[in-house]
Amino acid sequence: MGSVDEETLWKHWMYLKNELHVEDLLVDLVKSGVFTEHQQNEILHVSPNTRQMKAEKFLKVLIQSGEKGFDVFCEILRRNSDNRYQAVINKLNISNTPVEATGASSIAAPVNNNVQFRPESSASAASSTSLCSLPSHDGETGEKNIKQNKSARRAWRSDASIAGSETARQPMATQNQENLDVSTLTQNTNRVVNNDEPQGAASISGQLNDRQNSNIDMQVLEQELLRLAPTIADVFHRISQSTAQVPVSEEDIKKVREDNERLRKTNRTLIEKLNIFQQRIIRLQLENKNLREEGEGANEAKKDLEDKANELDAIEKRIENQKIALEEKEKELKVQLMKIEEIENNMSKQRNKIQELHTLYDEGVEESCKQQDEIQKLQEEKEVQDAQIGQLEYKQKLSNERMKDLEDRLEQLEIGGRNRRGIGLRRSNPRAATKRMLGMMSDYN
Numbered sequence: 001m002g003s004v005d006e007e008t009l010w011k012h013w014m015y016l017k018n019e020l021h022v023e024d025l026l027v028d029l030v031k032s033g034v035f036t037e038h039q040q041n042e043i044l045h046v047s048p049n050t051r052q053m054k055a056e057k058f059l060k061v062l063i064q065s066g067e068k069g070f071d072v073f074c075e076i077l078r079r080n081s082d083n084r085y086q087a088v089i090n091k092l093n094i095s096n097t098p099v100e101a102t103g104a105s106s107i108a109a110p111v112n113n114n115v116q117f118r119p120e121s122s123a124s125a126a127s128s129t130s131l132c133s134l135p136s137h138d139g140e141t142g143e144k145n146i147k148q149n150k151s152a153r154r155a156w157r158s159d160a161s162i163a164g165s166e167t168a169r170q171p172m173a174t175q176n177q178e179n180l181d182v183s184t185l186t187q188n189t190n191r192v193v194n195n196d197e198p199q200g201a202a203s204i205s206g207q208l209n210d211r212q213n214s215n216i217d218m219q220v221l222e223q224e225l226l227r228l229a230p231t232i233a234d235v236f237h238r239i240s241q242s243t244a245q246v247p248v249s250e251e252d253i254k255k256v257r258e259d260n261e262r263l264r265k266t267n268r269t270l271i272e273k274l275n276i277f278q279q280r281i282i283r284l285q286l287e288n289k290n291l292r293e294e295g296e297g298a299n300e301a302k303k304d305l306e307d308k309a310n311e312l313d314a315i316e317k318r319i320e321n322q323k324i325a326l327e328e329k330e331k332e333l334k335v336q337l338m339k340i341e342e343i344e345n346n347m348s349k350q351r352n353k354i355q356e357l358h359t360l361y362d363e364g365v366e367e368s369c370k371q372q373d374e375i376q377k378l379q380e381e382k383e384v385q386d387a388q389i390g391q392l393e394y395k396q397k398l399s400n401e402r403m404k405d406l407e408d409r410l411e412q413l414e415i416g417g418r419n420r421r422g423i424g425l426r427r428s429n430p431r432a433a434t435k436r437m438l439g440m441m442s443d444y445n
């Protein structure tokens with residue numbers, strides 16, 4: 001694969017990892033004979049088996065496949081009927097129709113009379129031609145530079161990677177290692193790119209300088225990771241505390257929600273920083289690869305570079321595991337937020353029920369007051385009736401006493417009449433006497 005093609009892929013590495021649908025592309029590439037079934041299985045069963053890891057493995061195999069693989073890849077993107085990869089085509093500056101290899105590209109790579117699909121990037125072409133025409137430090141002609149540029153081992157050395165290595169040489173890497181910031185790195189990178197320092201052919205002294213720069217980059221990266229380690233540990237500790245505690249009140253729920261939001265923002269920041277570190281690791285890996293290939297006479301330097309490469313692989317795996325753990329924790333936070341929302345919904349329902357009970361209680365109190373008023377009125381009516389009954393009982397008692405007095409008087413009168421008349425007198429009719437007495441009583445009443 002030409003240096004321009006590989007440089008373009010590395011430049012848009014993170015974008016391609018998120019945009020490519022590996023499963024669909026693998027089918028066409030296997031049919032074309034670019035990829036083997038073994039490579040297809042390795043890509044589809046990569047560990048961890050995520051979409052981004054599949055895309056990363058796919059891009060690595062694509063770089064290894066050479067120019068033919070990249071040409072078939074461009075052709076597959078172009079002939080997609082639903083224009084799914086139109087944004088990718090625009091990003092990679094791929095022409096809509098196949099173009100012949102230009103003179104500049106033939107200098108940077110072996111001459112190929114077949115049709116080639118190359119990104120139409122004037123800046124990349126200019127950088128490749130400028131690299132080809134640079135003078136060597138040992139006084140050799142430009143032919144050696146051309147041979148070196150034909151190799152894929154210098155494809156990664158774009159302006160951005162040069163700027164990254166030059167940035168590590170500045171005093172900022174030793175003075176402000178604890179306060180390393182992405183914006184500062186970007187400013188330093190732009191400043192170094194504008195300087196356009198020439199890059200000569202590989203030599204023993206150049207290898208030692210690059211090795212020293214990679215060591216500086218490794219130290220900066222390790223110190224930055226060590227600086228982030230307490231933050232990550234604190235995030236995990238706070239996540240475990242928030243998941244272990246059950247909120248019992250609205251204040252606790254609100255506090256947990258705020259903590260969850262802060263943790264999610266922290267997770268996103270850490271993931272972004274980890275992505276930046278991953279890009280730096282990729283650049284350092286490419287630099288180590290270049291040093292291993294160019295340093296044929298420096299076996300000791302190769303051994304050190306291999307050790308550094310292994311360390312970088314281990315760091316990359318740790319970073320990837322941390323990213324996966326952070327994503328899982330973020331999922332747990334989302335689940336906890338859903339539980340909190342359910343609890344809030346239940347609490348709102350309970351508040352509505354309590355409000356209804358308060359309403360029913362108020363209605364019951366009103367009815368009870370009305371009943372109390374009615375009972376009070378009935379008690380007053382009862383008292384009036386009791387007073388009337390007492391008066392009637394008193395009158396009846398007086399009437400009974402009078403009746404008794406009249407009966408006693410009647411008996412006395414009867415007895416006195418019998419005594420006066422004597423036994424021989426005509427007996428008077430008692431019924432008539434009783435009628436007379438009753439008439440007298442009625443007159444009396």
